[in-house]
Amino acid sequence: MVGPIPDADFRITFFNDTPVVQLPPRLTVLEAVAFKKSCQQFLQESADTQQLVFDLSQTTFIDSSGIGALVSNVKLAREKQVELVLRGVHPQVMAVLAMTGLDQVLTIEPPSQSTTTTPGKKSEIQLPTTHPSVRSWIKRGIDVVGSLVGLGITAILFIPIVIVIKLDDPGPIFFSQIRCGWMGRRFQVWKFRSMCVNAEALKDKIENQASGAFFKNENDPRVTRVGRILRKTSLDELPQFWNVLKGEMSLVGTRPPTPDEVERYEVPEWQRLDVKPGMTGEWQVNGRSQVRNFEDVIRLDLRYQENWSLIYDLKLIVKTILILFRKNSGAY
Incomplete structure (x- = not known):
């Protein structure tokens, strides 16, 4: 790890x-x-x-x-x-x-x-550059273009997805959850709802098949029939393009953890938050739902930080698109 x-x-x-x-x-x-x-x-x-x-x-x-x-x-x-x-x-x-x-x-x-800024200098104060990707304007430009394209696709598929969600399990169309982004800053992530309405309340009753500070269950009973299809195809994550456009996420980055996961981190594990979380990343193209050990999540996230470049991001995006068309490649 x-x-x-x-x-x-x-x-x-x-x-x-x-x-x-x-x-x-x-x-x-x-x-x-x-x-x-x-x-x-x-x-x-x-x-x-x-x-x-x-x-x-x-x-x-x-x-x-x-x-x-x-x-x-x-x-x-x-x-x-x-x-x-x-x-x-x-x-x-x-x-x-x-x-x-x-x-x-x-x-x-x-x-x-001695530690105050002179008048007129406050706007020049910048947050720390914890990783080169944080200050890359080209990466941000790719995120903006990619999120706009993604939101266009979301708009096209919106009505069919809404209909099947409603027919399968009446309730909200969207599911929102607080996640931790860069430096641990909290933000609200959005997805098409793939679970029953009271899924969060039932979480403690579901077996966690992963080890460490995150949650996985291959046959989670909270997932609806349509939800399984949305997850397999990653269509449930389309609304996250809005998080990318706002700058809370990137197209490529690390897996965004929940606050209760971060509560269990040891200090070195916080390193994974030195970059923005992504819609895809190393975990997505190297096992995705098969990754059940938190040490493996940390290893993949740190590998992304070590290998990062704009070309590397583009390679991961291409790999993600190819993986989505493979059988049994989606999340559960």
Whole structure:
């Protein structure tokens, strides 16, 4: 899955009897693992601590793993009834916290003069480039063109799909679900409904045939008769072209996880969120529904990040189209 992560040194000092953790200039996977380990060890051993300060005055870059470490520390701090305070947060980091919603759950001290931007400069603050694909305007252009074509196809097939869904199982046409995208930012994904109306309520009663932080069941009884056809042909995913057009997803990327899946991630596994989720990707062309081990999902997602190029994206799109015409290639 994810290789061994070497330890980094995170010293905890005291200022006016308050423990302070100095974070490094970059909080990526190596530092994030050590950050989580050091903080959680301190919280476990210091029963009388009421407040813990994270000093980010030197930190100007944070990726998905850094967010994962923060989330893990927030959870334990709440269990221990310890207040976490962020100090010296630079605008670049604050933009990430705002995007992921962490600015609403963390106590953040007002920035000092040294970390504020000059008037008129706020619009120039950019989110971190966690992966080259995030800032590729050509990839974004392909996404826009592809999503417009996809939405055109969706419009043509919309009425027939609506009719068969309604005839098979009365209820909503669309199914929406919260997923986690780039850096863990939550968004609402859309699909044509392929399950019974109360599918989410019944999920806990269905056996999970996958191992790790995701859910699969080959003969899921919640899937309707028409739903199985929609899934086999991937027609249920056509509305996701709207998510691509909005920029929440890409045509090609990693599998978009649900929040409850992300809740179970270890810090290194957050690396898969360094790129935008995609309608297709390595998992789609390398086993799709046959991939039942979360370690394999991580391996495929990281392989995509390592091999990414515009040509690689186009190859995966072509492979996906070819796979859709193969027997027993669809999802279940």
